[in-house]
Amino acid sequence: MPLQTHPTEPAQQDEPQESLYLIVEIKGAIKQPGVYELPNGSRLVDLIVKAGGLLAESDNKQINQAALLSDAESIYVPVIGETLAVNEEEEKLVELNTAELAELQTLPGIGPAKAQAILVFREQTPFTSIEELSLVDGIGDKTLERLRPLVYVK
Structure with missing residues (x-):
C-alpha cells in the first residue's frame, strides 16, 4: 500500500545523492x-x-x-596492430579559461552539471593553475588526477 501523507505535512525533499x-x-x-x-x-x-x-x-x-x-x-x-592517437599533435588539450561548455563535456567524468560549474567558477575567478579545478563543486581528487593530462591554463 502506498505511503500517504497528510496535506498539512510539509513535503520532504531528499538531498541529491551521488549515484551508486x-x-x-x-x-x-x-x-x-x-x-x-x-x-x-x-x-x-x-x-x-x-x-x-x-x-x-x-x-x-x-x-x-x-x-x-x-x-x-x-x-x-584496440586490436593488435591498431594504434590509438597518443602523440601530441593528435591529442587535443582543453584550456580551462576559454573552453566552451561542449568542449568541457568531452573530458572524462565531466557532464553538463560539472561543465557548467567550471564555467561559473572561472567567471568569478579565472583559473591560474590546474589544481584549482579541485575548488569547483563536484570535482574531487580522483577527477582532478584524471583531468590533469588533458587540460591546461594559459
Missing part, C-alpha cells in the same frame, strides 16, 4: 560491446568481465585495466 552506479560504454575488441551499469568505484577490468572478456585479437597493452571508470565514459579496446 555508473553507466559506461565499451566497444572495439570486446566480446559483448555495449552500455553497462556498474557500481560506483568500478575499474575497467570489472567492465571487461561484465562485457564477456576481451577478444583474442585485442591489444590489452594499450589499455589500463586498473583504471577507475567514470559515469558516461566510453572505452575503446
Whole structure:
C-alpha cells in the first residue's frame, strides 16, 4: 500500500545523492560491446568481465585495466596492430579559461552539471593553475588526477 501523507505535512525533499552506479560504454575488441551499469568505484577490468572478456585479437597493452571508470565514459579496446592517437599533435588539450561548455563535456567524468560549474567558477575567478579545478563543486581528487593530462591554463 502506498505511503500517504497528510496535506498539512510539509513535503520532504531528499538531498541529491551521488549515484551508486555508473553507466559506461565499451566497444572495439570486446566480446559483448555495449552500455553497462556498474557500481560506483568500478575499474575497467570489472567492465571487461561484465562485457564477456576481451577478444583474442585485442591489444590489452594499450589499455589500463586498473583504471577507475567514470559515469558516461566510453572505452575503446584496440586490436593488435591498431594504434590509438597518443602523440601530441593528435591529442587535443582543453584550456580551462576559454573552453566552451561542449568542449568541457568531452573530458572524462565531466557532464553538463560539472561543465557548467567550471564555467561559473572561472567567471568569478579565472583559473591560474590546474589544481584549482579541485575548488569547483563536484570535482574531487580522483577527477582532478584524471583531468590533469588533458587540460591546461594559459
